[in-house]
Amino acid sequence: MEVDKGKGEAEETRKVAEADRDTVTLKSSDGKLFEVSKEAAARLSTVLAGMIAGGSIDDNGTDLKQIGSEALENVVDYCNKHANSIPSAALISSSISFNTAPFKEPEEWERKFVDRLSHDALFDLVEAANFLGMERLLDVTCHKISEMMKGKSPDQIREVFNIKNDYTKEELEEIRQELAWAFYDD
Amino acid sequence: MAAILHKFVDADQWEAEDTIGRLGILMHAAFLSAGFETYGARPPFGHLLLRRACEATGSLCLWRLYTAPQLAHRHGADAAVLVVCAQGSEIALLMFLTAGDSDWTIGAYLELLHTDTVAPLLSRARLGDAEPWASRVCRALADGVCSGLLTELCRWNGLVVTSLAPLPDDTVVEILRRLPDAEDVARVESTCRDMRRVVAGRDGELWKPSSESEEEEEGVEVRRRWKEKFVEARPRRWDEDGFFRLRFRREFDFDLEAYFALRSSLRLRGCLRDSPEQDMVLTKGESSGDRRRRNVAMTRDNHKNKWRGAGTGAIHSPSSRYRWMHR
Numbered sequence: 001m002e003v004d005k006g007k008g009e010a011e012e013t014r015k016v017a018e019a020d021r022d023t024v025t026l027k028s029s030d031g032k033l034f035e036v037s038k039e040a041a042a043r044l045s046t047v048l049a050g051m052i053a054g055g056s057i058d059d060n061g062t063d064l065k066q067i068g069s070e071a072l073e074n075v076v077d078y079c080n081k082h083a084n085s086i087p088s089a090a091l092i093s094s095s096i097s098f099n100t101a102p103f104k105e106p107e108e109w110e111r112k113f114v115d116r117l118s119h120d121a122l123f124d125l126v127e128a129a130n131f132l133g134m135e136r137l138l139d140v141t142c143h144k145i146s147e148m149m150k151g152k153s154p155d156q157i158r159e160v161f162n163i164k165n166d167y168t169k170e171e172l173e174e175i176r177q178e179l180a181w182a183f184y185d186d
Numbered sequence: 187m188a189a190i191l192h193k194f195v196d197a198d199q200w201e202a203e204d205t206i207g208r209l210g211i212l213m214h215a216a217f218l219s220a221g222f223e224t225y226g227a228r229p230p231f232g233h234l235l236l237r238r239a240c241e242a243t244g245s246l247c248l249w250r251l252y253t254a255p256q257l258a259h260r261h262g263a264d265a266a267v268l269v270v271c272a273q274g275s276e277i278a279l280l281m282f283l284t285a286g287d288s289d290w291t292i293g294a295y296l297e298l299l300h301t302d303t304v305a306p307l308l309s310r311a312r313l314g315d316a317e318p319w320a321s322r323v324c325r326a327l328a329d330g331v332c333s334g335l336l337t338e339l340c341r342w343n344g345l346v347v348t349s350l351a352p353l354p355d356d357t358v359v360e361i362l363r364r365l366p367d368a369e370d371v372a373r374v375e376s377t378c379r380d381m382r383r384v385v386a387g388r389d390g391e392l393w394k395p396s397s398e399s400e401e402e403e404e405g406v407e408v409r410r411r412w413k414e415k416f417v418e419a420r421p422r423r424w425d426e427d428g429f430f431r432l433r434f435r436r437e438f439d440f441d442l443e444a445y446f447a448l449r450s451s452l453r454l455r456g457c458l459r460d461s462p463e464q465d466m467v468l469t470k471g472e473s474s475g476d477r478r479r480r481n482v483a484m485t486r487d488n489h490k491n492k493w494r495g496a497g498t499g500a501i502h503s504p505s506s507r508y509r510w511m512h513r
Contacts, residue, residue: 103364119344123353130357138360146364154376159256161350163377175376182372 024052026076027061028069040079046133066131071124074117078137081109106140114144119160153183189321190328191313194218199234200313205301206272208308208316210235210248213268213279216324220332222252225265235270245273254336256345264343266335275301283335285342295331350381359388368393 023035042049051057064072106114114122122141129137149157158165167175176183194215203211214234218224229236235248248270257263264285271278282294307323310316350358362371362385371392375385385392 126353126357130354138357142357142360143364145361146370149361149374150365150367150370152370152373154373155259157374158259158377159345161377162256162345163350163381164255165377166379171379172376175382179372179376182369182376 021059024048024057025059025061026072027058027063028067028072029065030069032069032072033061034069034072034076036076036079037083040083044079044082044134044136046135048132064131067128068124070121071128074121074125075128075132075134075137078113078134081113082136103143104139106143110140111144114140119148189317190219191215191317191321191324195234195313197313199232200316201311202232205305205308206246206248206270206277207235209277209279209299209304210268210270212308212320212324213270213281213327214250216327216332217250217252217266217268219324219328220336221255222266222332222336223255223258224250225253225258225263226251235268243273245271247271254339254343254345257339257343264339266332266339272301277301277304281331281335283339283342285339295335355384355387358384359391362388362392 022038024038024041026034026036028034038052042052048057051062056062067075114125117125122144126138126141126145128134129141148160152160157163165172191212195211200208200211211234227236229250235250237249238247239245240247250268251265252268253260253263253265257265264283266281266283269278269280271280277299279297279299280294307316307319313320350361353361358381362374365371365374371385375382
């Protein structure tokens with residue numbers, strides 16, 4: 001009983017010590033460790049915020065088995081840059097989408113951040129942002145990918161996004177007729 | 187290991203070919219298995235490879251072009267070239283890319299075989315009798331040199347190896363919602379079945395105009411019509427119905443015969459004869475009559491930006507990699 005009590009106290013002490021730390025350590029699927037500000041992690045990621053609040057952050061590195069080291073490095077880099085950025089006043093998109101409420105435009109630094117990524121790194125980052133519940137990062141990466149699609153023909157989109165055309169000739173003909181209005185300049 | 191040859195070749199095609207033809211079939215299946223698509227000139231009905239025989243010398247040349255699926259619609263796209271050349275008891279396998287900033291011969295894969303080496307496996311009349319070894323060879327080639335060529339082809343053309351497919355539907359929809367024009371969404375929808383499924387499943391999110399109020403939505407029937415309502419309401423261009431065209435895959439009329447006239451089979455054979463003996467190694471566990479280069483030439487010295495490995499330096503190439511395109 002005393003041993004259990006001792007264990008419990010040790011656990012409590014560890015949790016208090018963790019709570020006092022300003023950073024959290026994240027471990028990628030390939031075992032690499034990354035430190036990120038606890039405040040930024042909690043503010044930008046709903047998943048990490050929940051883990052911090054629930055005390056399930058591991059001092060030796062919280063396992064994020066779904067995220068590779070390159071993507072996690074970009075996530076941490078984004079969190080750090082976000083912590084140092086000054087939010088601009090122009091929050092609402094000037095290029096409103098045809099169907100929905102306007103989205104918040106990426107800041108200049110956010111544009112530069114995603115522009116430097118390779119296509120594969122960008123896709124990994126979208127998946128990581130989605131997994132970690134990082135709404136803003138998801139917003140920025142989705143915006144970048146939509147820009148890569150904008151104004152392209154179906155063939156060009158297939159080319160850029162590695163999509164295999166699996167339609168039969170008959171299906172393609174049907175789509176040609178149904179969506180003829182979208183291909184007038186193709 | 188599962189037999190993969192039958193996915194690309196039927197038994198009749200196999201049985202109709204001689205040993206060299208079957209070696210060509212094996213190579214063809216390896217390219218397709220690695221993810222390539224056939225490209226350019228098509229062989230005669232019933233054949234998988236194009237062929238050119240020279241009666242005077244008794245040589246036979248089988249060849250075909252392949253490219254990444256994303257590039258297959260392009261006219262004059264970069265491609266991988268497969269050549270199987272046989273004369274007497276010697277067989278040369280040659281694979282190279284028409285892509286890249288360096289001479290094609292530097293990254294080419296050349297393998298020299300003796301008919302005695304391939305005959306025990308490929309002379310078996312029925313495809314079933316050649317299995318599972320034939321599929322094993324095919325898989326090894328697909329995972330090795332063919333896969334390396336495809337990766338390199340994609341890299342040169344700036345193509346992603348990943349795709350939209352693994353992303354959750356919610357994320358794909360989030361991307362599509364950020365497209366500024368409905369035409370963009372329609373074009374994405376027309377790329378493949380999966381995209382069409384995603385777009386159809388999120389009709390309300392993607393097509394419902396922001397000005398429409400929630401109260402107007404009455405049940406599933408109405409929700410399904412947001413796209414139709416959008417199409418009806420959108421401003422029309424005067425020419426869109428009359429001038430609708432969708433670009434289809436065009437045949438790339440690549441005349442390899444003329445191309446090889448530049449570096450004829452004589453020159454290839456000359457290269458095989460002139461190859462310095464110290465560059466050739468005996469392949470472990472195979473006939474001593476089989477000389478081959480040791481490795482696949484798909485590695486690159488990044489700091490020198492040059493190919494490394496089994497380069498075919500003895501083959502003299504013309505100055506332009508794209509000569510056939512300018513004839």
